[in-house]
Amino acid sequence: PAWEFIHGQGQQKPMPTLFHSRLQRNLVNSINNQTKAYEAIQELRCIVPPLSPVPDIAVVKSDRLSEIDGPLQGAPDWLIEIRSPDQSTLDLQNKILHCLTNGTQIAWLIDIQRQQIWVWENQELPLVYAGTDILPTLGNISDLTVEAVIAMTQQR
Numbered sequence: 001p002a003w004e005f006i007h008g009q010g011q012q013k014p015m016p017t018l019f020h021s022r023l024q025r026n027l028v029n030s031i032n033n034q035t036k037a038y039e040a041i042q043e044l045r046c047i048v049p050p051l052s053p054v055p056d057i058a059v060v061k062s063d064r065l066s067e068i069d070g071p072l073q074g075a076p077d078w079l080i081e082i083r084s085p086d087q088s089t090l091d092l093q094n095k096i097l098h099c100l101t102n103g104t105q106i107a108w109l110i111d112i113q114r115q116q117i118w119v120w121e122n123q124e125l126p127l128v129y130a131g132t133d134i135l136p137t138l139g140n141i142s143d144l145t146v147e148a149v150i151a152m153t154q155q156r
């Protein structure tokens with residue numbers, strides 16, 4: 001797993017589980033199949049001084065992506081984190097809030113075990129979505145419900 005530079009120290013991300021990995025892959029594919037304006041990328045290092053987070057999924061406006069290999073300079077437009085069972089929700093929320101104050105427009109924190117998704121838009125307080133709730137997205141990405149996202153943990 002990737003290392004992140006958070007609060008002045010290196011921290012290794014937790015090892016992803018089967019459901020986490022499936023969800024990450026399937027959600028990236030779903031987003032990328034629906035838009036050319038944005039690109040969803042797994043585990044892309046972002047330079048958001050003084051932090052260097054590595055979101056599970058970074059969705060970035062295509063024209064912001066460099067032709068030169070390297071980390072993303074700045075916060076992703078849409079940040080998606082998938083909480084692992086042993087991962088601190090507070091640590092994830094702090095990373096999300098830092099990115100939101102530095103340009104991220106929307107952030108999701110997916111909790112597979114609770115089958116809910118916390119969503120921040122701009123710098124507003126988060127809303128918690130569950131079941132058939134339609135999730136906010138960027139661009140022309142079609143309606144995604146919490147049920148559809150959680151179901152991606154089972155898709156091979």
